[in-house]
Amino acid sequence: MGEDCLYLNIWTNAKTGDEKMPVLVWYFGGAFQWGYTAEMEFDGERLARRGIVVVTVNYRLGALGYLAHPQLTAEQPDAPCNFGPLDQQAGLRWVRRNIANFGGDPDNITIAGQSAGGGGVMAQMASKSNEGDFQKAVMMSGLFKNPYVRNEFFIPRTLRDAEKLGVMLFDELGVKTLEEARKLDAQFIRRTYSDRMINKGMMFTIVNDGIFCTGDPLEGFCDGTRSRVPVMAGNTGDEFFEFIHAENEDRLKELAEKYFGDSAEEFLSYPEAHIQYGQGYAPVSAPEMGVKAAFLAESRMADAKPCYYYRFVPDIPGDDHPGTFHSVDLWFFFETLAKDTRPFEGRHYDLARQMCDYWANFIKTGDPNGYDINGNKLHEWRCYTDADRAEMEFTSDGAVAGVENSSYTKFLLDHVK
Template sequence: MHETGGKNMRKQSKRKLTGIAVLLLSVIMMVGLSSCGEKAKEETEPANVATTPYGQYEGKAKENGVLSFLGVPYAKQPVGDLRWKEAEPLEKSDELLKCHEYGNTPIQVSDEFEQASTTKQGEDCLTANIWTRDISGKKPTMVYIYGGGYVSGGTADPLYHGENFVENNDVVMVSINYRLGPFGFLDLSKIGGTEYEHSRNLGLLDQIAGLKWVKENISSFGGDPDNVTVFGESAGASSIMRLMSSDLSNGLFQKAIIESGGNASIKHVGDKKVDRIKQSQYVAEKFLETTGKKDLQGLLELSGEEVQSYADQLADQLGDDLDLTTWGCVPDGYAVPYDVYGNISKGSGKDVSILIGTNADEINYFNLYDPDLEKSLEEEYQEGTTLGRDFSKNKKCADSYIEAKKDDPQKYTDFCSEYEIRQPSLIFAEMQSAYNDVYMYQWAWKSQIEGLGAAHAVELPFVFGTFDSVTAKRTAGDQLPRELSLKVQAAWAAFAAKGDPTIEGEAEWPKFDQKNRDTMVIDDSLWKVVNDPMPEGRNYLRPMFDVKIPEAK
């Protein structure tokens, strides 16, 4: 799930009815007796049909009162000649689409711990899913961006289904697919010319296209286009950090919930200067070489499955090269600023309030892939790397942290958690607190699965209430405290509604600032505010990061 670690340790006209006829029709629709196959221009719009300039969408009502619209296209599908091009807007239409099933998951690597990779896949994956209690009103809107290291993930994963959240909270929830791996991050600018100059960051540009669609159309589903909260975990959270630093997403969302993001191209003291665009072009040239094709046309003739297969081969070839990131966001000055944290420090995301946090044992997640994780990380550490990232020029700082935790049996795993996720997240929070409201949490509830603790992504079943999903059972356990889920959902929904995660009737959740660093520690039976929890990482490792924290206004 982590954006950098998976490979190395690892998508009419209306005729008015009047008076009692309107009331009668509404009642009939609410009890599910309507027939929705007719086009809306022939009758008043049913309660489960949303009308937008791009089509009419028939949703499906559940007994719990939640209306779901699944597999709604938010852009033209990137197939044929549109492969490796920016998503194009839909054409206007009055066609009625039945939106009862999830669309195709983006083509991706196979991963037994990523259930999205077991769902139906295809390049025609640019779809959204919407859950709402009704299509009237202007409810807070929450848009989820999944993680998966930019190589896996998808909205059809049962872990991310929004029905339970909306049943418990009066919001509109949206999830969007975006292209992954070689479909979303293959830089063909040198091979295909200027027509493909933005192919290196298509996955992020897909997210922006999805947010634009939400801005323009969510009012038809009962959502407020001027009260949008994006939320995401891991690579989804890192995507949000990048979106906040980019002019392309200005005005598309007002709030953000950033779960275990970190890293988003943060700079470290002593980093080797690397031209990431030239690097990404080199990866594309190696990809072309791997396929045996001669040019772009040859690549376009490959099937989607062949593209992914060759990408897997290339990742294996380049996997040990610390200077290369095969798939992922590339700072290019267009979709991704050259200095994400530098932009945030200067106020690029000043109009966005955030709820941000990390889990106490982030990197324990990779125990799922490597039972000897601590030993593996210790071996990497001695070489001056962690999860394939070179920190050798800052090893004295790292050594001081390890010495301070010498009696901790998972000190190398903790170091990796701090370096990769926790400190970058704290730095982001400190920067953003100079411009807008910031709320901080630390997830302390420990998984029932041995060796995981409060690992990366363990909070997700509680956020979505999807305890029956395979991923929930594999990462969190079987008998999970549902009361914790209800409380987490209430806090997330409160933040989406009013920009403050304080739950009505509960103790105040104070704002985070650069001085006190007030943090809500989330556990099963007790939530408590702690001033600067787990300070060792900040005390010993902060000098490793090449950042400037702006003074609070």
Template sequence: MSRSVLLELVAASSVLLFWLPAATHAAPRDTVVETSNGAIEGVSENGIISFKGIAYAKPPVGDLRWREPQPVTKWSGTRKANHYGNACMQNPDQSAENGGDPGPLSEDCLYLNVWTPTLSSKAKLPVIVWIHGGGYVLGAGSLPVYDGTAMGRKGAVSVNLNYRLGPLGFFAHPALDKGASGGPYNFGLYDQVAALKWVKENIIKFGGDPDCVTIMGESAGGKSVLWHFASPLSRGLFQRGIAESVYMLPDVKLEKARTVAAKVASAVGLNGAEASLDDLRKVPPDRFFKITDKEANLGPVGIVGDAMLPRSIADTFESGAEARVPLIIGNTSDDASVVASFGLSPDEIMKKLGAAGFALKLLYPGVPADKLPRQALRDILFTLNTRWIADRRARHSPTWRFYFDYAAAKDRPNWPNGVPHGGEVVYFLDTLDKSYAKRDHAYARKVSGYVFAFADTGKPSFDGAAEWQDHKLLRDRTLVFGEDDIEQRRNFMKARLDVLKGVTKIADTLFGK
């Protein structure tokens, strides 16, 4: 029986009831799933069943703060899964200004959400797991732009999740090493792995195929995708990846992470590196997100030195030791819109680069002087990173590159420099709101069509779509999502990026390494 026929039969089937244990209520069979931790009841609307606020780990509070995520205690009866769980602790003002209100905040935040067109375990639909961005200091799966309904309608099971952020998610204070060294330190990444293990164990009951999982994310979410490619703890938990707007910022070495953690402790009123773990765990969680000391900030990167990240992303990909599964990677035409949060000012870049800045001018003929720093930083931090990753993976695994430059008419007045960082997400996930024109929604369906095809078959190809070949060292290909069309380009920015291959020295200048 074909997948499409199966979906139609499931959608048309009559509602059946069954009796739950005495302590619970009766619920429609087509909205109840018996997970490994207990039964949950979702909500069916317009052909899609959603399950929100599913706990995938115990609340990381009290003695579980700065510990690996622990298994959920099994429950009896049926839990309602009709509203989002708490978002992880973050600065709510900063969140509202950079992506939207994540809702109630709490340390009790390790929840995920699922959207599916069927609960048939025989459907074996492709699974897409979205990892939100936000510089590892903000964001949540509950934001409307990450809604999984559209992907569900295409025939995928869509999942997104929350994970610990800021100092609660990435922390290497010396007190953590008392009695045993070696971490963990990347608690937010451990959370993501716990969520992927939950998917592996449970997603078949939601109509998904546990052996056809695509991990997908933008910015810090895209960086997370690459970390999972690099991490030995993530192997076998996914079969494809999509990394959007991943920045070229080096992972933090353990020594520096410990120094930053000591400054965090001082900033919350404790005795720096000498603070005890007990005292650190007694600090109210919101205090960690009111710190103003810039030196008490790791930046949007992970910590090299625990079982999750024994080696940096760069070292792992350089040696070809990452997961050898298909990858899509790319960036937007104005990803530099986010650099202020990295502590960089495009207007001062040329001064800081000195002679190198003069050389950069030759790579951008016709670009006005006031736009040159912004475009140069876009390419140094984002476009080149896409090319660098693709070049290395071309030796052994299929990798597709993209460049996103489509702006809806209503957005163009506010986007004079191109598509800003994160501006492509609503197209890749097909989550544009109703205020956009039909043309924009049609474009989103095309872009998200590549995503679904890739998740389903391992190749971003479907009938009627522009051809998108994978990148090879001798076949440089990039799919450009432009305002007028979607087309594959040969040698996209190749001459410029070839020159920028010496960017390590430029990056050292920018970041003061």
């Protein structure tokens, strides 16, 4: 760990610099606070064997990646904050300039990420300064929507609100000026931010600075102002459930009327609305809601781009009976199960190979369909649209194509604001 962190890693199977292979640029996750490119599951070898140049990009995190402060704004108004996303952008631009030397095609780039890395992909798609720099995008568990109340985490703060958090951090650090702050040890800044800010629920994240970021990336997706490229996105089955915070059925009814107005009675007619979860009712997957709401908005545009939805729901072995927890699908998409300590069996390796094949096809062409690494035709994966709400489920028995059959989910998507 160190301040000298702005590097990237490249896997290539090219023998010369003129092979024009498709390129994957990967942004890791970690809530914008943690993570690194060398996590074992991000080994790009299996994708490289499929004819893809894989690049994993490092970027600054936490206070050093997302700090805003009035003195910074005054000193560098053209780039006052968002250093983490700007690092991601710098990595992408480095790839554009240099990847041909590694056999890659600078005009066939897919940006992809998981969790906060998916949020980074959303931010890059929404930024007007990236137009034409990539041709496809993948967000794994990184696009969120709460159908009941506003989910603030992935909605950029205003610059002024972010600056207030920066002033608070300076107070915790015991400094008043940028000059004083720059003399501090980076590890001291990191520890102080972690102990005094994160542990109190005050995380630095992407900021609406009016330059790199000009609004909510999800809104940019839904209104068509994003970079209009084909997208693959989805979620695991057991991650990030939102619910209505109600202590009893009477309170549930009150909140349903608040959230859904004249449609509250219809909402309450669904058995799913009465499922108890945590401190409330009506659990629903926030990433599934986010992806599907965005894809429905895209499908209603005159020149709609292809959007492919997946859900990851196989059995995951282990004495802890983990379910399909957040991030577990990464071992499958990268086909790196052999590096994991869980007792995976043959069916898991078969699924990982299949998922990696779908991903590789999308990276190459913007369409996951086609053939696997052994030349076998893959099951058809249709786009998720308003007219055809097609899903691809990755199960213990492999990829299973289907259609959204939950009227409850359809109701929430029809009423989500």
